[in-house]
Amino acid sequence: METRLEVRLHEPNPLFTRWLQSWLRDAEEHDRKSQHKLRQALEALRNYPLPLYSGRECAVLRGFGPTLCQLIDDELQQLRALEKQTSSAATTLNSSQYEQQVQQVVKVVQRKRSKQQQKPQLPKPKKLTKKAQQELAAAEERERVVEMPPGSYRIVLLVDIQETSGKNKRVLDQTRGYLQSLGVEHEVRRLTIGDFLWIACDAAGNELVLPYIVERKRMDDLASSIRDGRFHEQKHRLRQCGLPHIIYLIEDYGDNEQLGLPLDSLQQALANARVQCAAIQVVRTENHYRSMCYLAGVGGALQQLYVAGGQRLRSRKLEQDAAQGLLKFRELYEDSARNAQLTVREVFVQQLLQLHSLSLDRALAIVEVYATPRLLLDAYAACGSEAEARLLLAPLGCGPLQRPLGEKLSQCVHDFYMLEFK
Amino acid sequence: MSSKADKLLKQAIKEQQKRIRPGECLKYVRLVLDASLLHHFLGQELITQLNRSDLKYEIRSLPATNCIVWERNVGQQTFVAGSADLADAWRMEQQVLRLFNETEFQRSIKEHNLGCIGVKLHEAFAMPNCQFTVVVPRLRQSKNNSNEANALIELQLLQQLHVEQLPSPHAQELLALLQRYTKAIAETPYKQQRQEILGSFKKYLANDNKQCVRVEQGLGYGRLWQQHLNRLPMVTLEVAESIIAQYPCPKRLLQHFDNDPNAIQVLADIKIKRTNGPEPLQSQRRIGNVLSSKLHTLYNARDPNTLI
Numbered sequence: 001m002e003t004r005l006e007v008r009l010h011e012p013n014p015l016f017t018r019w020l021q022s023w024l025r026d027a028e029e030h031d032r033k034s035q036h037k038l039r040q041a042l043e044a045l046r047n048y049p050l051p052l053y054s055g056r057e058c059a060v061l062r063g064f065g066p067t068l069c070q071l072i073d074d075e076l077q078q079l080r081a082l083e084k085q086t087s088s089a090a091t092t093l094n095s096s097q098y099e100q101q102v103q104q105v106v107k108v109v110q111r112k113r114s115k116q117q118q119k120p121q122l123p124k125p126k127k128l129t130k131k132a133q134q135e136l137a138a139a140e141e142r143e144r145v146v147e148m149p150p151g152s153y154r155i156v157l158l159v160d161i162q163e164t165s166g167k168n169k170r171v172l173d174q175t176r177g178y179l180q181s182l183g184v185e186h187e188v189r190r191l192t193i194g195d196f197l198w199i200a201c202d203a204a205g206n207e208l209v210l211p212y213i214v215e216r217k218r219m220d221d222l223a224s225s226i227r228d229g230r231f232h233e234q235k236h237r238l239r240q241c242g243l244p245h246i247i248y249l250i251e252d253y254g255d256n257e258q259l260g261l262p263l264d265s266l267q268q269a270l271a272n273a274r275v276q277c278a279a280i281q282v283v284r285t286e287n288h289y290r291s292m293c294y295l296a297g298v299g300g301a302l303q304q305l306y307v308a309g310g311q312r313l314r315s316r317k318l319e320q321d322a323a324q325g326l327l328k329f330r331e332l333y334e335d336s337a338r339n340a341q342l343t344v345r346e347v348f349v350q351q352l353l354q355l356h357s358l359s360l361d362r363a364l365a366i367v368e369v370y371a372t373p374r375l376l377l378d379a380y381a382a383c384g385s386e387a388e389a390r391l392l393l394a395p396l397g398c399g400p401l402q403r404p405l406g407e408k409l410s411q412c413v414h415d416f417y418m419l420e421f422k
Numbered sequence: 423m424s425s426k427a428d429k430l431l432k433q434a435i436k437e438q439q440k441r442i443r444p445g446e447c448l449k450y451v452r453l454v455l456d457a458s459l460l461h462h463f464l465g466q467e468l469i470t471q472l473n474r475s476d477l478k479y480e481i482r483s484l485p486a487t488n489c490i491v492w493e494r495n496v497g498q499q500t501f502v503a504g505s506a507d508l509a510d511a512w513r514m515e516q517q518v519l520r521l522f523n524e525t526e527f528q529r530s531i532k533e534h535n536l537g538c539i540g541v542k543l544h545e546a547f548a549m550p551n552c553q554f555t556v557v558v559p560r561l562r563q564s565k566n567n568s569n570e571a572n573a574l575i576e577l578q579l580l581q582q583l584h585v586e587q588l589p590s591p592h593a594q595e596l597l598a599l600l601q602r603y604t605k606a607i608a609e610t611p612y613k614q615q616r617q618e619i620l621g622s623f624k625k626y627l628a629n630d631n632k633q634c635v636r637v638e639q640g641l642g643y644g645r646l647w648q649q650h651l652n653r654l655p656m657v658t659l660e661v662a663e664s665i666i667a668q669y670p671c672p673k674r675l676l677q678h679f680d681n682d683p684n685a686i687q688v689l690a691d692i693k694i695k696r697t698n699g700p701e702p703l704q705s706q707r708r709i710g711n712v713l714s715s716k717l718h719t720l721y722n723a724r725d726p727n728t729l730i
Contacts, residue, residue, distance in 0.1 A: 036622035045526065212579075229629050236626035268602050274584060275517060275606035276613045278553055281578055284587065296577045297568075305580065344719065345726035346625050347653050353627070354649040356636040360628055364619060371726030377676065378724075400439050401432075401617065412637055421643045421671045 002313065006140075007102055009296060012051045016058065018347040019075055020045060025341055028368060031397070037063050044319035048142065048164075051098055062319045099305060146206045146315035155210070155307060157184055157299055160191040178292035193241045193336035197293060197304055200313055207329035208313050210302055211322060213243045219253040223260040226269055235273060235280075241336045244322040246280045247298075248273065251291050315392055344372045355416075358409055362397035366413070369396065373417070380418060390414045437720050441497060442615070447608040450495040451515070452478035453600060458487040467593035475597060477604055486546035490519040490600070492607050515642050518547050519586075522558045531573045540581030555584040557599070559592055597674075647671060654720070654730070656713050664694045664709065665717075676721060690714035 012016065021043045027035035041063030048061055056070030059063045076261060091282070159175060168302060179186050196214035199207045217225070225231040238246045250270060256263050274282045281299035285291045305311070316325030318335055334340065345367060354362040383389035393410035397403065441450055453472075459465040460481070472479055484491060493512040500511045520543060522530075530536055543554045556577060561570050575585045588595045620628055635646040650672070651662040669675040679685045690711045716730050 033618060036618055039622055057697070144572055229632075231628040233629050236620065239621065264598075267598075268605060271602035271606045271704070272609070273601075275603060276610050276617075278551065281584060283578070283585075293568075293571065294575070297572050298579065300572070301575050301579050324495040338625070342625055342655070343726060344723045344728045344730060346623055346627070347720055347730055348726070349623075349627055350625070350653045351650045354634050354646055354653070356634040358634075360619075367726070372723050372728075373721050374724050375726075400435055415640070416637075416643055416646060417672050417676075419671070419672050421640070421641075 003113075005106065005110075007105055008049055009051060011051055013045055013309075016072060017042070017045055018053065019072065023071075031368065031402075033344065037065065037068070039063075040081050041068060041149060046318050047317070060320050060324050062321055064321075080184050130280065142317075142328075144315075145277045146208060146313075146328065147202060148202050148206065148208065148313040148363070150307075150310040150312055153202045153208075153313065154185070155299065155302055156199055156201055157295060158191060158197040158199055159186050159187040159188045162190070168375045174288060175292065178289055179296070182292060182296040184292075186295045192333050192338070193237055194243075197329075198299065200306065200326070206315075208315055208326040209243065209332050210306070210326065211243050212245045212247060212298070212302070213238060213241065214247045214249050214254060214295070214298075216249040216251065218251045219256050219263075219266060220259050222250060222266055222269070226261060226266070230270065235277075237338075239277065239279065242318050242327055243332070244279055248280060249291055249294060250282060251285050253287065276380075348373055352413070355409070359398075362396075362405055362409065365396045365398040365405060366393055376413075377417060380414065387420075389418070395410075432499060437497060442609075444609050444612060447612065448476075448605060450497075451604060451608040452480060452493055452495075452512070453604065454484065454491045454493055455479060455481050456484035456487055456489045457481055460488070462488055462521060464521070464584075464596055468596055471593060472600075477600065477601065484546075486518075486520070486543060488521045489543075489546075490521070491515065492517055492604065494608075515550065515610070516549060517555070517603065517607055517661070518551045519553060519555050519557055522556060523696040524559050527558050528570075530614060531569060535678040536573055536576060537581070539577065540583050542582075553584060554582075555586055557586045557596070560587040560589045575636075617729065632661050643671065654713070654716060656716070660694050661709060661713070664688075664692055665697070668692055672721075675717070679718060679721060685712045686711070686718050689717065 009018070020038060024042055029040055040215040041058075041061065044061040044063050045058070053060050054076060055069035055074075058072060059066070059069050069133050102308060107336060157179070159179070161172075176186075176188070194213040198210040198212060200210060201207050207271045214235065222231070225234065248270065253259065259266065270282050281348060285294055314325040315328050316322075318327065318331055349360075349363050349367050350369070351373075353360065353367060366376070370379055380389045383392060390411045391407060393405050394407045395415055396405045398405055407416055440446055454504065455468075459468070462468075480493075487605060492515040494515055495510050496513050498509040498511040501507075502509045520539070539556065540554065544552075547554075558574075561574075574585050574587075577585055586599060588599065616628075620626065635642050635649060635651065637643060644666070647670070648662050648666060651657050651665055652659075657665075665675075669678060678689070682688060690713070692707055692709045693707055694709065719728060719730055
């Protein structure tokens, strides 16, 4: 009987990972700009399950620009040259080694199975708990590559349920009514990011998201979201979601008077978004109906581009570059949920920001050196005296001008963590 | 020796920072209009308006007709050809506007030339990452306009061009547009600097200091501790207060984690006080294992990329 084995490397790219780690450490020490991209690249590499054999291959991952790939290839070249000189056994990665290792695993499994067959049948091993089973299934689903050959899929517009029924059901009916009258095939769903998306669905139920996301804002919504800061947070989330084309669909509100902010400010905010972020397009419409007409038009253009154009679709993981394929709806949905998992670093920065006059620049300067609360506490413990510990953070350089954090803030942070208070 | 180099470097950075600061940065950016715009239907009026405004501009022959670009004075100087003088170096920004009048645009649609617009612009301005914007007078919304509307959508989706529709009065609106764009372009380096940092975090970090706590002479730490706890997504006011009742300062919680081998369980079992309404469900009355583990991770992890 045949069994399917899934072989996953524990650490598929140890060499590149270590190089990136040391470059990142170096960049962090010297506070170079490259550290941010390096961190991104390192995270993407850690999440990628397959072995990569050259810098060039790394280009598929997020954060790996041409310079970084070249750096890796240069290092590889040096390593190979060195090995040639010393003519030691090749320790470089190569695909035949991978094959060998896979064969070894297969042999081990075969041996185990033949042993099992010789022994009397032991009682069945304990079944995985339901939760574990579900988690395993979900993980497998995430890894599975989905392919949609031309003609096997259709394009559907997804409408966020909150976009339509947020204020009241009348709005939902209006949106659906307009779309229906325009003959747009659509589906109302809860979206964790954006108001409108397009997906390609095939008969098997796979759903791949086309690389466009629409955020619809009426001018009065735009004004209120700018005033309470939501606009920038939302813009950030849109940029992070992994879809390369963001469309702000801005709808007039009557004659755009009495919006809560001067019209000029709103237009400047839109111009800023458009100019300062290449991924953002701004589209202005006169009313709700025209907005739906626009969506119908885009849907038609996508139909031309993908279906009539006979495009073959392929799925990709979030950490891969957008040119590698389309995201699965599930992955986009889960990743963009507002409370998707935070890192310790992010929470630590947010906590530090709670202190008045501790700006983002300063918080980042602290986290640069002491990236988690525990690391800061370790450093305090390593100080010779309390006085020394209180001044530990004072000389840290903050911002592009590297202004020192200062004694007052340093003492404040220390006292907060180290002293007892009620 | 190195301190002199350091000083120069610091000075250069300081100078650069000043130049990109919002407000200041407008002084260092100017428009460049293609000479053909003088004959454009809006051209003369636009020039008049520009002269009345604060915007700095030059008229030159650009690689494509009816275009407007922007240049920034980057603080360097170059030799002027044919003389011993130095002149300011101006670097072109990555934005190009292409003005269309209505007839020209309609003609392009009729002759199915739209596809060429993007290509021609890319060829004329070969700068990498350049963003092109097509400026057309606002289309009269009529039943027959679906052709034009679809044309604009095509430009956006298929050719990655931006589209700006000018309402009337056209010249004034164009001036307002140019003012907005100039401001946005002037501030781009500053915003990009911020984005480099903010963008490497999944969560948007620049929003959070609305309720920051002032600490004066040791007062305010309690409130600060509560807000620290609130940063975790699952921590409500009641949960935070219940934790603070047991551990009024971070030091106590940290000691608990260090000394008690069963720390997470003990923390998880703390009852939440003052839950509203009738007898709450058993599962909600405790802090719970999940939150307790998260707190433990937060204050004990040494790897900053650990997920909470």
